[in-house]
Amino acid sequence: MTSFPLQISRPIHPTGIWNWITTIDHKKIGILYGVSAFILFIIGGIEAMLMRAQLASSNLKIIDPELYNQLFTMHGTTMIFLAIMPMGAAFFNYLIPLQIGARDVAFPRLNAFSYWTFLAGAIILNASWFLGGAPNAGWFGYAPITGKAYNVGHGIDFWIISLQVLGIASLAAAFNFIVTIINMRAPGMTFSRLPVFTWMSFITAILLVLAFPVITVALIELQFDRFYGTNFFITSAGGNPILWQHLFWVFGHPEVYILILPAMGIVSEILPTFSKKPLFGYPVVILSGIIIGFMGWMVWSHHMFTVGLGPVANSVFALTTMAIAIPTGVKIFNWLGTLWKGSLTLNTPMLYAIGFILTFTIGGISGVMHSQAASDAQQQDTYFIVAHIHYVLFGGSLIAILGGIYYWFPKFTGRMYDEKMGKLGFYAFFIAMQITFFPMHFTGLNGMPRRIYTYGSEYGWDFWNLISTIGVLLLAISMVIFIYNIVSSWIGGEKASGDPWDARTLEWSISSPPPEYNFAVIPTIEYRDDWWEKKMLGKTSEEITSDDVHLPQPSYWPFIASLGLLIAGFGIILSIPVAILGASITMIGVYAWSFEPVNDPH
Amino acid sequence: MSEPNNHSTHEDTTTGLNHRKLLMWAFLGSDCMFFASLIATYLVYKGKSVTGPDPIDLFSIPVTSVSTFVLLMSSMSMVLAYAALTKGSLKGFRVWMLSTAIMGMTFLGFQVFEFRDFTVNEVKISCEENSPKYIELESKLSSKQKSDYKKQCADGIEEAHVEFGMTPRTNLFGTTFFVLTGFHGAHVTLGVIWLLSLFFYSFKRGAVSAERHLDVDLAALYWHFVDIVWIVIFTVVYLFGVYEGF
Numbered sequence: 001m002t003s004f005p006l007q008i009s010r011p012i013h014p015t016g017i018w019n020w021i022t023t024i025d026h027k028k029i030g031i032l033y034g035v036s037a038f039i040l041f042i043i044g045g046i047e048a049m050l051m052r053a054q055l056a057s058s059n060l061k062i063i064d065p066e067l068y069n070q071l072f073t074m075h076g077t078t079m080i081f082l083a084i085m086p087m088g089a090a091f092f093n094y095l096i097p098l099q100i101g102a103r104d105v106a107f108p109r110l111n112a113f114s115y116w117t118f119l120a121g122a123i124i125l126n127a128s129w130f131l132g133g134a135p136n137a138g139w140f141g142y143a144p145i146t147g148k149a150y151n152v153g154h155g156i157d158f159w160i161i162s163l164q165v166l167g168i169a170s171l172a173a174a175f176n177f178i179v180t181i182i183n184m185r186a187p188g189m190t191f192s193r194l195p196v197f198t199w200m201s202f203i204t205a206i207l208l209v210l211a212f213p214v215i216t217v218a219l220i221e222l223q224f225d226r227f228y229g230t231n232f233f234i235t236s237a238g239g240n241p242i243l244w245q246h247l248f249w250v251f252g253h254p255e256v257y258i259l260i261l262p263a264m265g266i267v268s269e270i271l272p273t274f275s276k277k278p279l280f281g282y283p284v285v286i287l288s289g290i291i292i293g294f295m296g297w298m299v300w301s302h303h304m305f306t307v308g309l310g311p312v313a314n315s316v317f318a319l320t321t322m323a324i325a326i327p328t329g330v331k332i333f334n335w336l337g338t339l340w341k342g343s344l345t346l347n348t349p350m351l352y353a354i355g356f357i358l359t360f361t362i363g364g365i366s367g368v369m370h371s372q373a374a375s376d377a378q379q380q381d382t383y384f385i386v387a388h389i390h391y392v393l394f395g396g397s398l399i400a401i402l403g404g405i406y407y408w409f410p411k412f413t414g415r416m417y418d419e420k421m422g423k424l425g426f427y428a429f430f431i432a433m434q435i436t437f438f439p440m441h442f443t444g445l446n447g448m449p450r451r452i453y454t455y456g457s458e459y460g461w462d463f464w465n466l467i468s469t470i471g472v473l474l475l476a477i478s479m480v481i482f483i484y485n486i487v488s489s490w491i492g493g494e495k496a497s498g499d500p501w502d503a504r505t506l507e508w509s510i511s512s513p514p515p516e517y518n519f520a521v522i523p524t525i526e527y528r529d530d531w532w533e534k535k536m537l538g539k540t541s542e543e544i545t546s547d548d549v550h551l552p553q554p555s556y557w558p559f560i561a562s563l564g565l566l567i568a569g570f571g572i573i574l575s576i577p578v579a580i581l582g583a584s585i586t587m588i589g590v591y592a593w594s595f596e597p598v599n600d601p602h
Numbered sequence: 603m604s605e606p607n608n609h610s611t612h613e614d615t616t617t618g619l620n621h622r623k624l625l626m627w628a629f630l631g632s633d634c635m636f637f638a639s640l641i642a643t644y645l646v647y648k649g650k651s652v653t654g655p656d657p658i659d660l661f662s663i664p665v666t667s668v669s670t671f672v673l674l675m676s677s678m679s680m681v682l683a684y685a686a687l688t689k690g691s692l693k694g695f696r697v698w699m700l701s702t703a704i705m706g707m708t709f710l711g712f713q714v715f716e717f718r719d720f721t722v723n724e725v726k727i728s729c730e731e732n733s734p735k736y737i738e739l740e741s742k743l744s745s746k747q748k749s750d751y752k753k754q755c756a757d758g759i760e761e762a763h764v765e766f767g768m769t770p771r772t773n774l775f776g777t778t779f780f781v782l783t784g785f786h787g788a789h790v791t792l793g794v795i796w797l798l799s800l801f802f803y804s805f806k807r808g809a810v811s812a813e814r815h816l817d818v819d820l821a822a823l824y825w826h827f828v829d830i831v832w833i834v835i836f837t838v839v840y841l842f843g844v845y846e847g848f
């Protein structure tokens with residue numbers, strides 16, 4: 001059937017590692033995403049710990065300034081692009097088809113391609129450590145310090161190319177989820193019945209599709225300046241470094257919501273389940289998500305209050321930033337309303353979800369403080385900002401993701417985690433987080449700039465810095481508890497039933513872990529929280545199994561196309577012939593893929 | 603459920619829309635933001651070059667109008683190719699498809715010619731005292747070009763030929779112009795490859811047919827999009843670049 005000259009027989013029932021390399025099952029890809037992102041999260045965490053060691057006290061010389069610059073750049077880039085975003089993608093992959101009653105995503109092979117391309121980007125970025133030094137200009141890479149004149153070596157090149165490759169991965173995934181959510185909903189699964197997590201993922205995917213091209217262009221411009229001598233950010237030729245800031249934050253602020261909306265979705269699933277109540281004000285939660293997604297485009301210059309854009313621009317962006325806090329606040333009240341008079345089960349996922357509300361609110365409040373342009377001028381580039389970003393990303397996105405891992409752990413693995421250890425891990429994590437990040441508000445307000453590698457004792461920053469460093473050690477211990485719980489439960493945990501939480505959404509109506517085809521019969525949806533309502537009405541039917549569902553078959557080509565991108569990525573930086581080789585491999589992969597039928601004829 | 607087959611007109615999806623078509627629209631939305639960012643960069647830097655040449659020194663509106671017209675006609679040809687296919691005329695499809703691809707290649711040819719023309723551009727400046735052309739260009743010429751002019755005139759000729767070309771490195775106009783139009787050209791190139799693939803594929807029995815019109819429909823959608831982007835570029839870069847009023 002395939003008319004492509006390369007006759008490689010298709011992997012029909014691959015085993016072992018080939019099973020994973022050729023898989024196009026959204027659940028396996030979700031697990032690949034989750035495990036890879038978690039490993040990268042640990043790497044980013046180690047980078048943070050090294051920095052905290054250096055800052056433990058004044059005038060320390062554990063790490064030299066150049067390495068310190070590389071550490072904070074890699075820490076930020078890794079956590080945002082290689083840890084939190086792909087952990088979100090892990091949930092999208094695993095859950096969206098299950099929540100909408102589908103057997104897979106719309107484009108299963110494109111989905112595999114997204115994952116392998118993400119991995120390629122992660123490898124390219126981290127390879128920079130061994131190939132002349134990591135990038136060192138901060139995660140938002142301001143011009144002109146990223147320019148060739150101020151930044152020789154390949155660090156920034158690796159940063160640019162890896163972000164471009166990650167952009168391809170994110171865009172491919174976002175297209176896929178948009179089509180999946182619009183087009184693959186089970187009969188009756190209208191947008192007004194769509195689970196909140198899927199809704200928030202849908203908004204996230206739309207933001208990704210529109211925001212990523214902007215940073216793609218910014219990176220292309222920087223790349224052309226560095227590689228081919230163009231003038232985009234060269235001030236002597238009239239270039240304006242502020243253009244980089246605008247392009248970066250036009251992407252960067254929607255990116256903030258790309259990071260937080262999936263977390264809000266996760267929390268909106270956990271709270272109703274363990275409150276035994278429907279989500280309070282479902283339409284309002286959805287609507288405020290949409291408003292956040294829309295207004296996220298109108299606030300980017302709040303990152304640039306000290307640039308000197310003028311009082312009018314600063315006032316406008318201050319006002320829009322204050323306004324965007326409203327839909328976020330609305331959501332917080334909806335979550336509180338969900339808890340109100342619920343019969344609460346305070347198990348591990350629920351603790352994480354409540355912890356999310358607490359810390360995210362603190363982060364939101366310091367965020368509103370930044371919206372005052374005048375006071376932001378005092379806070380800009382201090383540890384106060386570091387405190388804020390960690391309260392919203394660590395105490396917001398990540399805490400929800402960890403809660404989500406516990407909540408869906410039975411579904412993902414078919415086993416139960418250890419509840420006692422889970423709770424212990426949560427309390428350790430939550431307390432350690434406050435010890436680490438709360439003091440940064442004080443050091444920041446006392447004037448400590450971010451990104452300095454050491455400081456003098458006369459500033460009086462020693463005490464709170466030491467507390468933060470102790471907090472990081474506790475955080476590491478809490479993560480060890482988390483990892484131990486997950487790994488040991490995955491191997492030998494108690495077997496989980498299909499619906500261990502007496503939960504509400506469709507993914508709980510099937511066995512744990514779900515069969516390869518998800519649903520033997522595609523369900524017909526009649527209610528919001530359909531599974532819950534049907535349980536209440538006694539309308540659930542015995543689950544049936546099937547061995548006659550046609551699923552898309554595994555394929556080598558997505559992996560090969562991504563492998564080509566990996567090679568091409570290194571090639572662009574190090575050697576043009578290698579780049580051509582990589583691009584050719586990708587071309588072959590894509591061409592063969594487009595001629596390969598979804599299913600070979602039987 | 604899987605990637606749809608395109609043998610039937612009814613789509614087995616929630617909305618009835620085809621998966622691939624929806625994907626294409628999402629991609630085009632994303633690509634809009636891509637070009638919007640490039641055009642925004644161009645506009646931010648318009649008139650900010652430290653040295654020449656400027657648009658007015660290089661552009662030839664009549665020439666670019668011809669290539670623009672060719673690209674517009676290729677869209678019409680694309681429509682005819684699709685119409686022929688849905689009416690079941692494979693021969694008509696091939697004729698119009700090939701003509702679309704050829705017009706696309708013609709456009710690219712013009713672009714290559716234009717790029718080359720810009721890089722090797724020269725101006726003739728008379729060597730008389732206070733030559734009006736020299737006064738006009740003085741602020742745009744680099745010190746190297748000025749000394750070249752003086753050196754040539756010192757040899758006693760009447761008119762000096764001063765190199766006044768533009769590459770992506772010359773100035774901000776060169777940087778933004780070549781990157782913007784270059785990425786558009788890359789889009790056209792990809793489109794031509796796609797169109798030619800469909801053209802050659804149509805000689806395989808049953809590979810391109812009225813029932814499988816979606817393959818062509820998607821290529822057409824992409825082709826029209828690339829065309830529309832060019833109209834914006836032609837207006838913003840070329841027309842606004844030459845006519846002072848804008």
Ligand SMILES: [Cu+2]
Binds near residue numbers: 252253256299300302
């Ligand atoms: Cu922001």
